Amino acid sequence: MSARIPLPSSVNTRALAGIALLIAAVACFAVLDTTTKRVTAEVPLCMAVWARNVFQAIFTSALVLPKQGLSVLKTDKLGMQITRGVLMISVTVLAFSSLSVMPVGEFTAIVMTTPLLVTLLAARLLGEHVSPLRIALVLGGFLGTAIIVRPSGNAVSWASWHMLLPLAMVIANAAFQLLTSKMARTEATMTTQFYTSWVGALLSTIPLIWFWNAIADPYLWAGLLLMGVAGAVGHILMIMAFGRSPAATLMPFMYVQIGFAMLGGWVVFEHIPDHLSLLGMGLIALCGTAGGLLTLVEARLRRG
Secondary structure, eight states: OOOOOOOOHHHHHHHHHHHHHHHHHHHHHHHHHHHHHHHTTTTTTHHHHHHHHHHHHHHHHHOOOHGGGGGGGOOOOHHHHHHHHHHHHHHHHHHHHHHHHHHHHHHHHTTTHHHHHHHHHHHHTTTTOOOOOHHHHHHHHHHHHHHHTTSSSSSSOOOOOGGGHHHHHHHHHHHHHHHHHHHTTTTTTHHHHHHHHHHHHHHHHHHHHHOOOOOHHHHHHHHHHHHHHHHHHHHHHHHHHHTSSSSHGGGGGGGGGHHHHHHHHHHHHHHOOOOHHHHHHHHHHHHHHHHHHHHHHHHHHHHH
């Protein structure tokens, strides 16, 4: 007699939905990063940050206002909404600045410590359970990332002050993701995205009083628009993901962004991964799959 496979419960379904939403979100972020790398070679940094935030805010407003009107502004956590917007633009500025002074491989390696930091902090700050096995899976994903982006040794001086930029970005990004997870429990997705987008847009507009440069190339404007749309969609999906699954469950799947980024590098920059990079991708996929199975097992154990 063949074993009967139980249908997933509503808890399992929500967890898997959160994982799927997060994977879609990081795919959008990979599009954003690839486009940013291309566009910022020709566009001043402050203008790229401005366009990314303004187009995201306009896209979000066009999506939200016709359906919800001014009710989207209703929130009991205005301070948190503003703080999330400040954190988002801080992450954007630090990320764009880091990519301008260091190779993308080393930058990505440092950025990928964010899920590890979030997972370890989630237990203390959000009261989420983080099992030793899940921590091991996060470490396995980080090892796979390290294999993919292994530093060349002479590409970056690890004592350079430039290293403070990505390290500061990791801290800001961890705070941003933890705050997102906390707010997703009580705040409406579109309200959070609306406030975050417009806080970023307003703050990034101020420097243009001194640093505005005309852009005549339609290709560059199309790239800037794509950055805004990809960022908006990615953040909406991420908020929805955190509303369905705890941060500790989602964090291992953040590493999937490396695979999407490598695909973007191949399509846009004709960069083909070597054998060690493929090994790292396989390790990340293994840890991600194991993390999904662990979510199902933990849900069944809680039901008894």
